[in-house]
Amino acid sequence: MVDLSPLGEDEPLLKDFKKAFINPHIIEKEGDKVLMDEGCLSIPGLREDVLRYNAIRIKYFDTSWQEHDEVYTGFTARVLQHEYDHLDGIMFVDYCSPLKKRLLKGKLSDISKGNVTTSYRIKVPRS
């Protein structure tokens, strides 16, 4: 489920964007890659610049098992690429340079131990 409706205040186009993407496949990535800082609910408090394609074509099923083949651009395309990566176990910090990753190591380690403040509930794996 991708729910962008909370962003609707700033971006009216996203106001009604709440969709399930079942068995999604990004079948084309197009256009220039755009650099933009990203965050992730799974990595609270961290934001880093990530290069992503400005347009994608995605095939998926909705909750009525209707197949869709749609093109998304801009911010929505970015969010879909971010969420799609999660299905492959990829986090946005995986795109950082080795040096940057080394600099982030302490912060990531703190987050994995639950040493972080969030406005939502998080579950920390037992060590």
Ligand SMILES: [Zn+2]
């Ligand atoms: Zn995420």
